[in-house]
Amino acid sequence: MLTAARNEMLTRVGPGTPMGELLRRYWQPIAGASELDGNPIKTVRLMGEDLVLYRDRGGRYGLIDRHCPHRRADMAYGWVEGTGIRCSYHGWLMDETGRCLEQPYEDTTSPKPSKAGCETKAYPVKECAGLLFAYLGPLPAPELPVWEPFTWRNGFREIVLADVPCNWFQCQENSIDPVHFEWMHDNWGARMRGADGNVAPKHLKLKFEAFDHGFVYKRVREGQSEQDRYWTVGRVALWPNGFFLGSHFEWRVPVDDENTLSVAWFFMRVPKGREPYVQERVPTWVSPLQDETGRFITSHVINQDIVAWAGQGRIADRTKEHLRSSDIGITMMRSRFFEELEAMAAGKEPGGIIRSANEAQCIALPNMAREQNTEGLTLADFDKDPLLRQRLKEFRHHYGQPPEVRRAFVEAMGISGT
Ligand code: FES
Numbered sequence: 506m507l508t509a510a511r512n513e514m515l516t517r518v519g520p521g522t523p524m525g526e527l528l529r530r531y532w533q534p535i536a537g538a539s540e541l542d543g544n545p546i547k548t549v550r551l552m553g554e555d556l557v558l559y560r561d562r563g564g565r566y567g568l569i570d571r572h573c574p575h576r577r578a579d580m581a582y583g584w585v586e587g588t589g590i591r592c593s594y595h596g597w598l599m600d601e602t603g604r605c606l607e608q609p610y611e612d613t614t615s616p617k618p619s620k621a622g623c624e625t626k627a628y629p630v631k632e633c634a635g636l637l638f639a640y641l642g643p644l645p646a647p648e649l650p651v652w653e654p655f656t657w658r659n660g661f662r663e664i665v666l667a668d669v670p671c672n673w674f675q676c677q678e679n680s681i682d683p684v685h686f687e688w689m690h691d692n693w694g695a696r697m698r699g700a701d702g703n704v705a706p707k708h709l710k711l712k713f714e715a716f717d718h719g720f721v722y723k724r725v726r727e728g729q730s731e732q733d734r735y736w737t738v739g740r741v742a743l744w745p746n747g748f749f750l751g752s753h754f755e756w757r758v759p760v761d762d763e764n765t766l767s768v769a770w771f772f773m774r775v776p777k778g779r780e781p782y783v784q785e786r787v788p789t790w791v792s793p794l795q796d797e798t799g800r801f802i803t804s805h806v807i808n809q810d811i812v813a814w815a816g817q818g819r820i821a822d823r824t825k826e827h828l829r830s831s832d833i834g835i836t837m838m839r840s841r842f843f844e845e846l847e848a849m850a851a852g853k854e855p856g857g858i859i860r861s862a863n864e865a866q867c868i869a870l871p872n873m874a875r876e877q878n879t880e881g882l883t884l885a886d887f888d889k890d891p892l893l894r895q896r897l898k899e900f901r902h903h904y905g906q907p908p909e910v911r912r913a914f915v916e917a918m919g920i921s922g923t
């Protein structure tokens with residue numbers, strides 16, 4: 506249980522709030538680069554700030570104030586040029602550093618046109634593994650961490666976005682909540698398929714460990730032992746707002762206090778014999794969350810998670826909860842946030858920020874799926890593992906994979922499309 510004041514500290518993310526300032530110290534994934542292939546301008550709301558993301562014709566990414574510095578027109582209705590983005594109201598041109606490069610009327614009529622004071626808000630953007638990351642904190646920006654899976658080759662990658670109608674922190678608490686797998690994904694999944702009774706192996710033992718880039722949780726379920734990878738390696742609640750499960754990442758990126766952008770990045774290595782496989786473009790798609798009646802879609806794994814997150818309310822009321830021993834990880838994570846918030850208030854840099862370019866270029870995390878993703882498996886091996894076999898058959902993580910993404914996946918894997 507938390508006091509209302511402590512709950513606010515964890516959940517409020519606007520500019521100037523303690524948590525908002527903390528999250529701004531980390532690069533945040535905000536879009537797939539392929540989203541800008543059609544329209545090169547995308548509106549983005551991040552931690553309560555309205556922005557436009559764009560790629561200019563020179564290939565530079567920009568993330569600037571959605572409102573033009575002249576008289577506040579919507580830059581989403583502008584257009585990109587060789588350098589920068591131009592407002593469609595009176596033609597001011599801005600670049601990715603926020604400089605105003607042109608003011609057509611002044612440039613034409615004034616003998617010495619000056620643009621001093623006409624800068625706009627601008628944040629750095631970097632592309633990595635098909636994702637676009639933004640940094641909204643004080644400069645100089647830290648290095649963008651290149652997690653090891655971003656360096657893997659011979660794999661099919663895809664990015665899935667979802668607009669989740671609740672605060673980011675309850676989504677992130679799900680990253681350190683092993684027991685929900687047994688109930689939400691296994692037992693509930695079985696009930697929805699018509700099973701009677703709770704069929705999933707029970708959790709028997711949990712362990713949570715802290716490290717620089719978050720927490721590792723480990724578990725033993727009925728039928729498993731301490732020799733199992735789920736106990737010897739575990740899974741990672743990635744600091745500060747991510748989740749890493751071996752072959753995929755999920756981030757819970759705050760849109761504002763009551764909305765979250767779920768960004769998931771998936772990797773699937775092609776079967777042995779299909780190499781070399783080079784994916785030119787990482788597809789990005791948006792998973793719909795509700796059916797035509799307004800009910801949440803419950804057929805897919807992350808959609809099920811979202812039912813839990815959104816079901817806790819726009820901002821979960823943590824004054825009314827009852828934490829038990831299954832929630833030790835949740836308590837550890839909250840404590841670390843409170844510690845980091847205190848340290849920041851005392852002028853210190855929060856943990857897990859990387860300033861060394863060398864260190865940032867490939868960061869390994871505890872990973873149960875490293876071998877299968879780096880060395881590869883034969884199609885026969887896929888068939889022996891129920892999860893991998895299922896993964897080839899259909900995309901179970903998120904509802905709504907577009908047929909063209911499925912086709913590209915099937916082609917990469919060299920399997921039949923059915
Ligand atoms: S409002 Fe954008 S140029 Fe005038």
Ligand SMILES: [Fe+2]
Nearest residue numbers: 685690806810
């Ligand atoms: Fe889950």
